[in-house]
Amino acid sequence: MKELLTSTVILVILTAASTAQAASIYAGKSTAAAVCSQCHGIRGTSADAPFPPLAGRDEEYLEMALKQYRDKTRVSDIMNNIAGSLTDRDINNIASYYSRLKIR
Amino acid sequence: MKKAIIKLNRSILLGVSSFILSISCVQASSDIHKLYEDNCASCHGSDHGGYLAPALNSETLKGRSPTALRTLIMTGSFETLMPPFFGRLGDKDIRSLVKHLQSTPKLDNPPWTIEDMKASLKVYVKDESKLPAKPTYQIDSMDDLIGVAARGKYGRGSGSKAVFINSKTHKIVGEIETGTAAHIIDFDPANERWAYVKTDTAEIFKVDLYSMKAVRSIKTGYNGPGMGVSRDGKYVMAGSFVPHNAVILNANLEPLKVIELEGVDPDGKMVSSDSGMIIGTPYADIFAIALENAGQVWVVDLKEGFPITKIKNVGRHLHDAFLTHKGQKLMIASYDDSVVIAIDLKDRKIIKKLKAGCVPHVGGGAAVKIDGRTLGFGTNFGTCENNTVVSVWDLDKMELVKQIPVSGGTESPAAHANAPYVAVDIITKDRRARTIQLIDKKSFKVVKTLDVGGHAYFPEYSADGKFLYVSAGYAGDEVVVYDSHSLKKVASVQMESPAGIFSRGRVKYMTRGLSPDEME
Numbered sequence: 001m002k003e004l005l006t007s008t009v010i011l012v013i014l015t016a017a018s019t020a021q022a023a024s025i026y027a028g029k030s031t032a033a034a035v036c037s038q039c040h041g042i043r044g045t046s047a048d049a050p051f052p053p054l055a056g057r058d059e060e061y062l063e064m065a066l067k068q069y070r071d072k073t074r075v076s077d078i079m080n081n082i083a084g085s086l087t088d089r090d091i092n093n094i095a096s097y098y099s100r101l102k103i104r
Numbered sequence: 105m106k107k108a109i110i111k112l113n114r115s116i117l118l119g120v121s122s123f124i125l126s127i128s129c130v131q132a133s134s135d136i137h138k139l140y141e142d143n144c145a146s147c148h149g150s151d152h153g154g155y156l157a158p159a160l161n162s163e164t165l166k167g168r169s170p171t172a173l174r175t176l177i178m179t180g181s182f183e184t185l186m187p188p189f190f191g192r193l194g195d196k197d198i199r200s201l202v203k204h205l206q207s208t209p210k211l212d213n214p215p216w217t218i219e220d221m222k223a224s225l226k227v228y229v230k231d232e233s234k235l236p237a238k239p240t241y242q243i244d245s246m247d248d249l250i251g252v253a254a255r256g257k258y259g260r261g262s263g264s265k266a267v268f269i270n271s272k273t274h275k276i277v278g279e280i281e282t283g284t285a286a287h288i289i290d291f292d293p294a295n296e297r298w299a300y301v302k303t304d305t306a307e308i309f310k311v312d313l314y315s316m317k318a319v320r321s322i323k324t325g326y327n328g329p330g331m332g333v334s335r336d337g338k339y340v341m342a343g344s345f346v347p348h349n350a351v352i353l354n355a356n357l358e359p360l361k362v363i364e365l366e367g368v369d370p371d372g373k374m375v376s377s378d379s380g381m382i383i384g385t386p387y388a389d390i391f392a393i394a395l396e397n398a399g400q401v402w403v404v405d406l407k408e409g410f411p412i413t414k415i416k417n418v419g420r421h422l423h424d425a426f427l428t429h430k431g432q433k434l435m436i437a438s439y440d441d442s443v444v445i446a447i448d449l450k451d452r453k454i455i456k457k458l459k460a461g462c463v464p465h466v467g468g469g470a471a472v473k474i475d476g477r478t479l480g481f482g483t484n485f486g487t488c489e490n491n492t493v494v495s496v497w498d499l500d501k502m503e504l505v506k507q508i509p510v511s512g513g514t515e516s517p518a519a520h521a522n523a524p525y526v527a528v529d530i531i532t533k534d535r536r537a538r539t540i541q542l543i544d545k546k547s548f549k550v551v552k553t554l555d556v557g558g559h560a561y562f563p564e565y566s567a568d569g570k571f572l573y574v575s576a577g578y579a580g581d582e583v584v585v586y587d588s589h590s591l592k593k594v595a596s597v598q599m600e601s602p603a604g605i606f607s608r609g610r611v612k613y614m615t616r617g618l619s620p621d622e623m624e
Contacts, residue, residue, distance in 0.1 A: 043582070047263065048257060
């Protein structure tokens with residue numbers, strides 16, 4: 001299960017991350033649009049979806065959660081794989097982007 | 105639960121253990137085809153033959169790694185309509201689905217007869233005379249209404265609705281839940297209070313725009329977007345991909361006649377055909393319907409017996425069309441021949457085949473008057489030889505004027521008599537898909553590219569031409585509104601996976617971009 005997720009998901013992240021080097025919020029926005037929004041949405045997630053919303057959440061909490069997923073101290077097949085390929089800078093960018101968004 | 109277990113015994117595909125272990129988030133149904141029908145068919149086709157999404161059957165998925173398919177179903181496909189089913193379907197369900205898909209051939213068309221349709225008619229408002237006599241919300245003119253087909257993340261569920269916006273205030277004035285993804289919205293040209301909404305799963309809702317309520321609905325098939333309303337508002341016609349038929353309904357959504365869609369294609373083969381576009385016209389009491397695979401256009405007279413005139417050999421794989429010359433001429437796109445065919449609805453004959461770009465998809469079409477000439481703008485899906493253009497035709501001389509280079513494949517043009525630019529949506533599958541391009545009406549050049557965010561598609565001008573609405577679809581989840589002159593963003597309207605945008609102004613100007621005077 002872990003391996004199978006790695007292939008598709010990671011590839012997408014890498015391409016998204018490599019093109020996003022400008023201001024951090026912009027980079028965060030672009031990763032969010034390309035990857036995270038698939039499940040978490042941007043301003044809100046579907047009422048029918050089982051994914052936690054990220055918009056308007058505490059920036060430090062988001063950073064901590066992503067780092068825990070990355071070092072697997074928090075376990076989720078999907079998020080461990082997605083966070084596994086994120087750099088500190090990516091995490092920073094995404095957390096600052098999502099935390100500043102107004103909730104739908 | 106008992107019922108599920110009885111069904112389970114009949115199902116050879118599911119092991120007992122898999123049923124017990126799977127705590128599915130959908131209904132605990134062990135019927136694997138039902139699982140497909142309830143979660144996938146609205147996009148992939150009830151016959152497994154593909155619809156808005158690729159065909160999923162033993163042929164198309166032959167040799168594919170089940171593991172990779174499972175991953176894809178779990179995470180979805182990024183920046184497409186394919187949603188992540190993680191957490192919605194249990195691992196066991198996904199495994200069984202993959203197994204089922206890889207072993208099921210494309211099915212014969214399941215029947216959906218006139219009796220099935222009649223039985224599916226639902227009446228939500230019994231006494232329509234009790235409906236309010238005017239809009240229950242503030243609006244200057246009903247033409248200011250813009251309807252957006254919100255698909256919902258999963259193509260069904262609470263996010264699937266038709267959302268109506270006052271295009272002067274950019275505020276939502278009504279929402280109609282449609283169960284599955286709303287796809288097309290048509291307005292009654294004769295009575296401003298009615299609109300019709302068709303879903304991916306071929307239900308039609310009749311909507312009272314004054315009270316913003318659905319008054320009736322009917323299921324006309326399994327899948328298929330085609331729908332038109334006659335100029336007098338007395339008839340609605342709907343066509344399906346599954347099964348291959350079309351139906352004429354009265355304004356109470358009661359089916360009057362079902363028409364089987366089959367005919368000899370331009371290569372001499374007798375084929376049963378998907379329904380392409382269906383259009384009513386201000387020109388006459390008729391409907392025109394495209395038979396996608398048979399390459400024919402049928403003209404149905406709205407009189408006793410609904411007689412049909414068949415125009416054959418129009419083109420290979422017909423899809424959508426728009427009207428010109430007060431609705432007397434129909435411009436219809438043929439995907440596989442890369443032409444747009446002009447048809448005279450009076451003589452019911454082909455006038456001419458005009459060169460388009462690669463895989464023309466004209467959307468609702470657009471036409472503008474420039475220096476005395478009426479010019480049609482046609483978008484093109486394809487990207488043959490890296491050559492992506494928007495075609496411009498002189499609709500009086502019926503000739504190609506120009507192929508305007510744009511940055512990718514396009515799917516829908518928008519124009520308005522009072523707006524300086526023709527907007528086209530770039531759909532090429534990378535970051536370009538988040539943009540629209542604006543073509544200057546005078547210079548025929550792209551003068552601006554806007555990053556709308558989300559998958560940007562279906563641009564539409566407000567009836568007064570002051571604002572440009574664009575869907576930021578897929579996970580973008582908003583409709584973005586621009587000032588049509590400055591191209592500055594002025595508003596955002598949140599909804600789940602917005603797609604088609606339909607201004608009520610369309611009934612006034614027939615084809616977007618023409619002034620209402622064209623209709624005199």
